Amino acid sequence: MSPTASLLAQRSSRMTASEIRELLKLLDRPGLISFAGGIPNPALFDMEAFQQAYARALGQAKGGRSSLQYSTSEGYLPLRQWIAEHMATKGVRCEPDNILITCGSQQGLDFVGKLLLDPGDTVVTAAPTYLGALQAFNAYEPRYDTLSGNGTANLLRTSAEVHGSRVKLIYLVPDFANPSGATLDLASRERALDIAGELGCLIVEDAAYTALRYDGEDLPPIAALDQKRRGSIEKSLTLYCGTFSKTLSPGLRVGWVCGPKPLLYRLTLAKQAADLHSSTINQVAMHEVALARFDDQVAAARTCYRERRDVMLASLERHAPDGMVWTRPEGGLFVWVTLPEGIDGRRLLERAVDEQNVAFVPGQAFFPDRSGANTLRLSFSLPDPQTIEEGIARLCTVIRSSLPTRR
Numbered sequence: 001m002s003p004t005a006s007l008l009a010q011r012s013s014r015m016t017a018s019e020i021r022e023l024l025k026l027l028d029r030p031g032l033i034s035f036a037g038g039i040p041n042p043a044l045f046d047m048e049a050f051q052q053a054y055a056r057a058l059g060q061a062k063g064g065r066s067s068l069q070y071s072t073s074e075g076y077l078p079l080r081q082w083i084a085e086h087m088a089t090k091g092v093r094c095e096p097d098n099i100l101i102t103c104g105s106q107q108g109l110d111f112v113g114k115l116l117l118d119p120g121d122t123v124v125t126a127a128p129t130y131l132g133a134l135q136a137f138n139a140y141e142p143r144y145d146t147l148s149g150n151g152t153a154n155l156l157r158t159s160a161e162v163h164g165s166r167v168k169l170i171y172l173v174p175d176f177a178n179p180s181g182a183t184l185d186l187a188s189r190e191r192a193l194d195i196a197g198e199l200g201c202l203i204v205e206d207a208a209y210t211a212l213r214y215d216g217e218d219l220p221p222i223a224a225l226d227q228k229r230r231g232s233i234e235k236s237l238t239l240y241c242g243t244f245s246k247t248l249s250p251g252l253r254v255g256w257v258c259g260p261k262p263l264l265y266r267l268t269l270a271k272q273a274a275d276l277h278s279s280t281i282n283q284v285a286m287h288e289v290a291l292a293r294f295d296d297q298v299a300a301a302r303t304c305y306r307e308r309r310d311v312m313l314a315s316l317e318r319h320a321p322d323g324m325v326w327t328r329p330e331g332g333l334f335v336w337v338t339l340p341e342g343i344d345g346r347r348l349l350e351r352a353v354d355e356q357n358v359a360f361v362p363g364q365a366f367f368p369d370r371s372g373a374n375t376l377r378l379s380f381s382l383p384d385p386q387t388i389e390e391g392i393a394r395l396c397t398v399i400r401s402s403l404p405t406r407r
């Protein structure tokens with residue numbers, strides 16, 4: 001044991017390395033086809049727009065200096081204005097003061113956990129759910145319940161009470177979720193609001209992939225439905241976490257939380273304590289690129305990812321053995337696979353990398369209760385269409401050869 005181990009706070013035992021990040025370190029083998037990453041395709045980054053934006057931010061006599069200076073914890077006002085207008089197009093009417101800029105939406109999730117969760121409080125999530133949210137919340141030592149198809153407020157309340165706990169928040173990724181690719185239909189969004197209302201808890205709506213829709217109609221965010229019910233964002237029980245990571249660039253680390261002002265004020269205090277404010281120049285540059293390029297960039301991303309999703313789904317149709325099922329996402333970056341009975345995702349990964357030089361993320365890490373051993377997540381964001389076809393064929397070869405032999 002390390003000599004400092006006894007100094008660590010108890011909660012640090014729940015801060016474990018993201019299995020995905022650990023896994024990514026192993027994936028630099030030559031010729032490896034990886035469906036593991038789930039990061040945006042860098043070919044989509046608008047290098048020229050960002051170069052110009054940074055040059056302009058640094059070049060102006062007065063503006064240049066302020067973009068290298070400390071700035072406010074709430075975030076760069078023109079960017080918050082842009083986001084408030086963007087939120088209005090989705091039916092969430094709000095002011096810049098309803099927006100806090102965070103260092104990616106990941107930081108928003110951490111602050112929400114910090115603000116709401118005492119040890120033992122209950123967080124309700126989907127299962128599977130975004131691993132990064134579990135990691136962010138885990139530091140605040142909650143317990144988890146899952147919002148299954150027939151979950152009711154009563155069941156959730158009772159389950160929490162049995163553990164001497166109270167439900168504080170429901171965490172949902174309503175559009176093209178990571179990892180499942182699933183989208184909540186309108187009735188499920190309304191039902192989540194009913195349940196939150198009955199429990200008196202918040203909904204944390206993680207909208208990381210909302211812009212990346214390839215078919216079908218946009219659905220209103222839960223935040224918009226909530227506002228419609230209650231008449232104003234100030235009465236809303238929803239905190240909406242948005243990000244530029246999947247549309248313009250993840251590297252600048254610019255996300256936001258949108259919600260009622262009293263909660264936003266508290267979150268701003270958490271921001272102040274954590275890092276004072278997000279990078280000034282990155283916010284200035286993001287604002288300029290969003291203003292000039294957001295719609296075009298989203299359109300380009302949709303075209304690129306739609307083609308890759310279609311190729312992945314068609315390849316699965318062609319190569320998958322009986323007993324393997326997968327989701328058909330309307331957007332986002334992920335297809336979620338349930339393997340034929342008896343195949344373990346982790347063991348399959350070892351064989352897939354060794355025998356066929358193809359990788360994915362085993363699904364278990366995405367379940368708060370560590371179930372889901374026979375699941376895996378495939379991302380179609382990085383490989384080109386031909387490589388996707390080849391990779392799925394290789395993966396299905398390993399799955400086929402892993403099928404338990406029937407006697």
Ligand SMILES: Cc1ncc(COP(=O)(O)O)c(C=O)c1O
Nearest residue numbers: 104105106130178208243245255
């Ligand atoms: C569902 C979901 N939420 C939030 C994030 C965090 O994104 P960022 O912090 O880059 O905004 C991710 C990143 O992959 C994600 O998949």
